[in-house]
Amino acid sequence: MADGNAxxxxxxxxxxxxxxxxxxxxxxxxxRRREQAIAIGKERREALMRAKRVCRxxxxxxxxxxxxxxxxxxxxxxxLETRTAQAVEELKSALSSQxxxxxxxxxxxxxxxxxxxxxxxxxxxxxxxKAGAVPLLVQxxxxxxxxxxxxxxxxxxxxxxxxxxxxxxxxxxALPLLVAHLGEKSSTLVAEQCAWAIGNVAGEGADLRSTLIxxxxxxxLARLMLSSKGSTARTAxxxxxxxxxxxxxxxxxxxxxxxxxxxxxxRNLEKADEELATEVAWVVVYLxxxxxxxxxxxxxxxxxxxxxxxxxxxxxLQLLIPCFVV
Numbered sequence: 001m002a003d004g005n006a007x008x009x010x011x012x013x014x015x016x017x018x019x020x021x022x023x024x025x026x027x028x029x030x031x032r033r034r035e036q037a038i039a040i041g042k043e044r045r046e047a048l049m050r051a052k053r054v055c056r057x058x059x060x061x062x063x064x065x066x067x068x069x070x071x072x073x074x075x076x077x078x079x080l081e082t083r084t085a086q087a088v089e090e091l092k093s094a095l096s097s098q099x100x101x102x103x104x105x106x107x108x109x110x111x112x113x114x115x116x117x118x119x120x121x122x123x124x125x126x127x128x129x130k131a132g133a134v135p136l137l138v139q140x141x142x143x144x145x146x147x148x149x150x151x152x153x154x155x156x157x158x159x160x161x162x163x164x165x166x167x168x169x170x171x172x173x174a175l176p177l178l179v180a181h182l183g184e185k186s187s188t189l190v191a192e193q194c195a196w197a198i199g200n201v202a203g204e205g206a207d208l209r210s211t212l213i214x215x216x217x218x219x220x221l222a223r224l225m226l227s228s229k230g231s232t233a234r235t236a237x238x239x240x241x242x243x244x245x246x247x248x249x250x251x252x253x254x255x256x257x258x259x260x261x262x263x264x265x266x267r268n269l270e271k272a273d274e275e276l277a278t279e280v281a282w283v284v285v286y287l288x289x290x291x292x293x294x295x296x297x298x299x300x301x302x303x304x305x306x307x308x309x310x311x312x313x314x315x316x317l318q319l320l321i322p323c324f325v326v
Contacts, residue, residue, distance in 0.1 A: 054118065054162045080116060084124040087112040088131035095139060103146065110140060110152035117159040125163040129170050134160065141177040147187045154178065154193040161200035168204045175201065175215055182220035192232045195224055199239030206246050213251050218243060222255060225283075226264045230276050233268065237279035244286045252286050256294055262301045269306040277310060 087109070094102075094109035113133060117123045133156070140153035157178065161171045174197075181194045198217055202209050212218075221243065224236035244252040255261055268280040284303060288295060298304070311320060 054123070054159055077120075080120060081124045081127045084113075084116045084127045085131045087116050088128055088133045088136070091133065091136050091140075095136060103149070106140070107146075107148055107152060110149065110156065113137075114152055114156045114159070117156060123159060123163070125160050125167045128160065129167060134170050134173060138174045138177060141174060141181065143180075147190055150181060150186075150190045151193055154181065154190065154197055158193060158197040158200060161197050161204075165204050168201055169208070171197070171201055172208075172211070175212060179212070179215045179217045179220065182217070182224065184223070188227065188229055188232055191220075191224060192229075192235050195221060195232075195235045195239045199235065199242050202239060202242035206248070209243055209246060209251070212243060218251060218254060219258060222258045222261050222264075225268075225280075226260055230273060233264075233272070234276040234279050237268070237276065237283050241279065241282040241286060244283070249290050252290055253294055255283075256287050256290065256297060262297065262303075265303060266301055266306065269303065269310065281307065281310070 091109040091113055094105045097105050113128065117125065117128060137153045137156050137160075140149055141157075145153075157171055157174050161168045178194045178197050182191050182198070186194070198212060198221070202212055202217075218240075221236050221240050225233050225240060227233045227236065240255065244255055265280055265284060268276055269284075272280065284298065284307065288298060
């Protein structure tokens with residue numbers, strides 16, 4: 001008598017059919033979780049976009065004048081645009097300076113550009129781009145430059161990348177150096193600022209995320225999330241959550257398999273302040289939208305229990321939202 005479970009038998013066909021249905025259900029559920037995570041994350045990110053992404057500089061004394069009418073607003077906008085164009089010209093001039101005082105001149109020129117890109121709710125990013133700021137800033141990011149110079153250049157690029165999508169795309173030529181300066185040889189301050197710039201770029205769309213992943217941004221950002229310095233870990237976690245979101249789970253799957261990532265998530269959910277825990281929780285949101293095999297790693301690591309603990313202990317809505325989503 002033929003074996004009821006032999007290939008081609010009715011029992012075998014039924015078993016295969018059930019397996020196909022089960023796999024389809026799991027894949028559909030994972031896809032649905034991912035879409036939900038993306039939708040909620042997008043809503044939250046958009047609500048915080050300006051405060052989150054622009055790296056501000058203190059206002060100068062010249063900004064204390066009272067605005068009495070619309071003409072004053074127009075005049076101030078025109079003045080800011082003029083100062084921006086002048087600052088970029090000085091940046092170009094300083095780049096070619098040599099000898100005594102050259103380094104100081106470069107730092108001052110970078111700071112001037114950074115300040116004009118930081119002082120307004122609608123910074124003159126387009127003016128800076130048209131004046132040629134981005135290729136100049138790429139040169140200022142060159143290896144062998146001082147940490148102060150690298151920090152200021154990355155800060156300028158961070159704020160340019162915080163603009164409209166086309167403005168963010170203008171930073172593309174700087175991405176290889178921004179990613180390179182995430183490495184272990186960079187100072188923590190420089191690496192953190194580069195992570196901020198990369199987070200801004202990653203937040204603008206799938207094509208830019210793919211470019212960053214192809215250039216190797218994922219691993220050094222994961223390393224930065226292991227940092228004992230809270231602001232560095234927080235910035236890296238935020239950049240990672242921007243980098244792994246979207247319908248393609250490849251980056252998220254790669255991240256969850258990097259040694260130390262789950263331990264860093266656990267440590268930060270256990271002991272970190274609420275700001276860092278919030279960013280780490282958003283990383284978990286996108287990781288939890290992975291297929292069932294990857295989710296089991298999160299469950300076995302007791303991450304859900306830690307999130308529940310945060311839910312019970314906190315009244316901070318920004319932290320509660322990702323905890324509820326997971």
